[in-house]
Amino acid sequence: MSPRPEAVAGIAIDARSVCVALLSAEGDGQALHAIEVRELPKPLFEAPPTAVDEASLAEALQGASAALSGKFAAVRVVLPDTVIRSAVLDLDDLPKTEEMRGALLRWRFAKEWQRPEDALECRGAELGEDRGKKVYFGQAADRQWLDSVKRALATAAIVPWSLNAAAVSRFNCFHDDMVTGAGGALLALDAACWNLQVWDAQGRVRRVLTRLRVAGAAEYESIANAVERAILGYVHEAGGRAVDSLYLNGGEDEVAGLAAVFKGRLRESAIWLRPDAKVAGSLAGMRTGLAPLALAAALGG
Amino acid sequence: MKIATNFVRPAQRAVPAIAAAMAAVAVALIVWAAWLANDAAGLRGELPQLRTRLAHVEAQKPVSAVRLPPASELGEVRARVARINAAAQTKGLPTLALLDDLEKQLPRDAWLTSVHHRATQGEVVLVAAARRADPLSDFLLKLEDDPLFEEVMLVREAQAGEGAAVQYEIRLKVRT
Numbered sequence: 001m002s003p004r005p006e007a008v009a010g011i012a013i014d015a016r017s018v019c020v021a022l023l024s025a026e027g028d029g030q031a032l033h034a035i036e037v038r039e040l041p042k043p044l045f046e047a048p049p050t051a052v053d054e055a056s057l058a059e060a061l062q063g064a065s066a067a068l069s070g071k072f073a074a075v076r077v078v079l080p081d082t083v084i085r086s087a088v089l090d091l092d093d094l095p096k097t098e099e100m101r102g103a104l105l106r107w108r109f110a111k112e113w114q115r116p117e118d119a120l121e122c123r124g125a126e127l128g129e130d131r132g133k134k135v136y137f138g139q140a141a142d143r144q145w146l147d148s149v150k151r152a153l154a155t156a157a158i159v160p161w162s163l164n165a166a167a168v169s170r171f172n173c174f175h176d177d178m179v180t181g182a183g184g185a186l187l188a189l190d191a192a193c194w195n196l197q198v199w200d201a202q203g204r205v206r207r208v209l210t211r212l213r214v215a216g217a218a219e220y221e222s223i224a225n226a227v228e229r230a231i232l233g234y235v236h237e238a239g240g241r242a243v244d245s246l247y248l249n250g251g252e253d254e255v256a257g258l259a260a261v262f263k264g265r266l267r268e269s270a271i272w273l274r275p276d277a278k279v280a281g282s283l284a285g286m287r288t289g290l291a292p293l294a295l296a297a298a299l300g301g
Numbered sequence: 302m303k304i305a306t307n308f309v310r311p312a313q314r315a316v317p318a319i320a321a322a323m324a325a326v327a328v329a330l331i332v333w334a335a336w337l338a339n340d341a342a343g344l345r346g347e348l349p350q351l352r353t354r355l356a357h358v359e360a361q362k363p364v365s366a367v368r369l370p371p372a373s374e375l376g377e378v379r380a381r382v383a384r385i386n387a388a389a390q391t392k393g394l395p396t397l398a399l400l401d402d403l404e405k406q407l408p409r410d411a412w413l414t415s416v417h418h419r420a421t422q423g424e425v426v427l428v429a430a431a432r433r434a435d436p437l438s439d440f441l442l443k444l445e446d447d448p449l450f451e452e453v454m455l456v457r458e459a460q461a462g463e464g465a466a467v468q469y470e471i472r473l474k475v476r477t
Contacts, residue, residue: 123306163308172303203302
């Protein structure tokens with residue numbers, strides 16, 4: 001049992017900015033109290049972190065989290081899916097100990113990421129069994145950046161309750177809206193990357209795909225093609241699989257553009273999930289930039 | 302199925318344990334404080350009785366001033382003590398140590414017939430005897446080499462008759 005905080009806050013950090021969304025309890029739900037955005041002087045995550053990067057991040061966090069000062073708030077922090085990567089493994093047998101599972105994840109992500117194993121910090125979660133295979137959700141974070149972000153949070157006097165990838169935050173936030181007993185997919189657009197998560201009828205994440213964004217006139221078409229291929233690949237990999245709905249999340253303008261692309265390809269329209277619809281109150285900028293992700297973090301962890 | 306991974310150790314999980322520990326410490330401190338208060342109350346209750354006893358004891362205590370003898374008498378006593386100390390003062394080694402040393406130096410076939418230790422003068426007069434003169438000569442030489450003695454002197458050599466024991470009377474000056 002944990003003590004009940006008086007407020008919840010979501011902090012989204014991407015390469016160029018930091019956004020803090022503060023919610024406070026109102027009746028049975030949550031009310032939007034503040035959204036603060038701070039731009040960073042130099043992009044993060046493109047090279048190994050420096051003391052200057054860390055100091056500028058700490059300063060941005062301090063400035064954006066002024067509304068948190070003096071409050072006992074549950075703070076949930078999200079990092080881009082390019083900094084914390086996720087994958088779902090179908091294993092014949094699950095390694096017995098946490099240590100062995102960690103070693104497996106490090107080996108797996110080191111190969112994918114082309115990084116030394118000790119440069120990664122991994123987490124995993126069992127998702128049960130499917131057709132005799134153990135389904136294991138794994139994540140790996142760039143250790144250097146993870147440590148740097150933690151230090152910056154400490155410098156800004158922020159004690160996070162959780163720190164995770166944007167994909168996990170979104171999935172948990174919209175879980176009750178999306179997971180309705182049928183398979184589905186969530187496509188999320190961030191400034192630097194897009195992320196697709198596909199789940200099965202039991203509500204277990206079965207595919208996670210993250211790709212860097214390539215700016216261009218036909219970017220949304222290109223994303224739609226890749227998403228279509230990934231979903232078809234998942235559905236046809238084994239019998240009995242289906243993806244009934246496609247959900248979209250991201251900044252208002254981008255989601256509208258993507259929805260238009262998918263309109264001609266799907267029987268039913270893609271569903272735009274808006275975290276601001278889950279809270280009372282309205283603030284300028286709550287549907288653009290990093291704000292939807294910060295809100296999702298605050299709501300979902 | 303929500304995903305429950307986390308890249309930080311959630312601080313909030315430790316809060317109940319810390320709160321429980323602090324509550325336990327607080328309860329222990331309260332119990333201790335209550336015990337101390339109770340103890341203090343008991344001691345405070347005994348205070349009037351102890352004060353009464355103290356006053357009673359002080360009232361009964363005899364007032365007696367120690368009378369010293371007059372200064373002339375004290376001076377005489379001091380002088381006597383100094384004389385006795387001077388008389389009792391030995392020069393050099395005590396008798397027990399002297400006998401111990403003589404026992405070590407004395408050859409197997411010789412013996413002591415008398416020892417006179419004038420401790421205040423640091424002088425020893427002894428008579429050693431043996432069947433023949435050789436052991437006594439050895440004894441004399443050993444005493445001359447003995448660092449305890451400053452001076453070794455053969456005072457007299459005697460033999461009562463044919464076949465009787467030879468006797469050496471030796472005077473020693475103890476090194477101070």
